[in-house]
Amino acid sequence: MIRSIKSRYHFKRTEAKPKVNRELEGFDIKINSSGEIESSYTVDQLNEFLNKNVFDKKLKNTNE
Template structure:
C-alpha cells in the first residue's frame, strides 16, 4: 500500500503555528506554552463535568 499524505488539521486562527510532538522518551514538545494553551481552552471550550454538576445541583427552597 502507498503511504497516505499527512495533511494538516484545521486550526483555530488563535492557535496558528501550534504544533505538538511526542519524542522518543514520551516527553511532549509544544510550540506554545502550556499556560497559553490552557487559557485558550478555558475561553473556547465548555467543561462537560462542570455542566453536569450545574444540572444536578439541587435548588435550595427558602
C-alpha cells in the same frame, strides 16, 4: 492474482494538515524519544485557550 486496493485505485498518501482554530495556528506537539511532550505553546497558553473556547459541563450550575 488479486492486486491490493491501494494499487488498484491508485491511492496516494498525502501530508494534509488538519483544520485548526485561527488562534492555534502554528501549534505543534511532538513526543520525543524519551517520552517527553514537546509543544510550541506553553501549558498556560493552552489552558487560556481552552478556558475561553471550551464549555465545562462540571461548571454548568455554578455562577462565575
